[in-house]
Amino acid sequence: MTQYFFLDESGDPGRGSTSHFTLAMVQLARREPLAELGLAREALNLSPQFEFKYHKTTKNQNEVFFRSIQPLGFRVRAVVVDKSRLLSDWLPLRGQDFIVEWTTKLILRASELDIADDVLIMDGAVPSLLRALRVRLSE
DSSP states (O other), X not given: OOOXXXXXXXXXXXXXXXXXXXXXXXXXXXXXXXXXXXXXXXXXXXXXXXXXXXXXXXXXXXXXXXXXXXXXXXXXXXXXXXXXXXXGGGTTOOHHHHHHHHHHHHHTTSOHHHHTTOEEEETTOOHXXXXXXXXXHHO
């Protein structure tokens, strides 16, 4: 059965502007919007397009969000990179190459059989990033 992985990042993949870079993939069995999040938005009188961002939402909004997703069956794979502690072979990588390498590592933590029919959806990814990731994963 096809599973859907929704990937998003936080932080800058280059050096200087942020000390950490984070990637997180949420695995769900379906691609359509989650009714539970729609109900949470309604309960909070938020727009149907409102995106829950932990540090930009209120404590109450976060509580409603986390309560609403508790009954859902999902898995998460995530990595937090402390860029100041990277080994020398990672230092030349910047921007898109950095994202591609860490995304590939995150995806390949699962066996090939587990990800054979899965679909990856990247929030805001430009075509060049998707192409580079496809090539890297094929390698």
